[in-house]
Amino acid sequence: TQLLEQSPQFLSIQEGENLTVYCNSSSVFSSLQWYRQEPGEGPVLLVTVVTGGEVKKLKRLTFQFGDARKDSSLHITAAQPGDTGLYLCAGAPYYGKLTFGQGTILTVHP
Amino acid sequence: GAVVSQHPSWVICKSGTSVKIECRSLDFQATTMFWYRQFPKQSLMLMATSNEGSKATYEQGVEKDKFLINHASLTLSTLTVTSAHPEDSSFYICSARASGRATGELFFGEGSRLTVL
Numbered sequence: 001t002q003l004l005e006q007s008p009q010f011l012s013i014q015e016g017e018n019l020t021v022y023c024n025s026s027s028v029f030s031s032l033q034w035y036r037q038e039p040g041e042g043p044v045l046l047v048t049v050v051t052g053g054e055v056k057k058l059k060r061l062t063f064q065f066g067d068a069r070k071d072s073s074l075h076i077t078a079a080q081p082g083d084t085g086l087y088l089c090a091g092a093p094y095y096g097k098l099t100f101g102q103g104t105i106l107t108v109h110p
Numbered sequence: 111g112a113v114v115s116q117h118p119s120w121v122i123c124k125s126g127t128s129v130k131i132e133c134r135s136l137d138f139q140a141t142t143m144f145w146y147r148q149f150p151k152q153s154l155m156l157m158a159t160s161n162e163g164s165k166a167t168y169e170q171g172v173e174k175d176k177f178l179i180n181h182a183s184l185t186l187s188t189l190t191v192t193s194a195h196p197e198d199s200s201f202y203i204c205s206a207r208a209s210g211r212a213t214g215e216l217f218f219g220e221g222s223r224l225t226v227l
Contacts, residue, residue, distance in 0.1 A: 006153075033215055042116070042203050042218035043154070088153060090216070097144075098216060103153035 006101025023089035116219025133204030139184040140206035
């Protein structure tokens, strides 16, 4: 079973601060996805990274896939209250099911 | 993007009754759908993989007689919680992977909040 360690589990910051969420594994993934979930709703796909070393930007969010395709990070610049939610990373192995990280609950205070 | 619709979004039932939750892919065909359970402030816990036209594959520890899954068409999978008890109260989420999509992205339903009294 592939494991994906996501950290930190909880993050409480002030508006305007920067933050980084990490997902690490000893396994190689063909791709890795990041999702964001708001309370009472299903997760929504933010981005998919496929190539080792790839960096993708989505406004104030920057996603990076490790060179070895075993880890990924999500960096948010100048966080806003609207960024509050549960962030999930999910690794897609070459064969088998998607593996989810434990999730990071982000709270951005105004 | 692909749309997955889940119904009902919330349901309250008495202990001992059965509840059916539907998951539909609205604008794409999904040969595989997944059912998750989520507890407050936690990640998704995969319950089972629903395959169109065949039996679902259940994760270890998930009672297949308790959580009945049917995937009768390429756009519909159902999860029936049989003889529900208060400990079955949870947020249930389905997801679907569009056929032919190599990168594995999932599209999630809105979730169904089950409360068993």
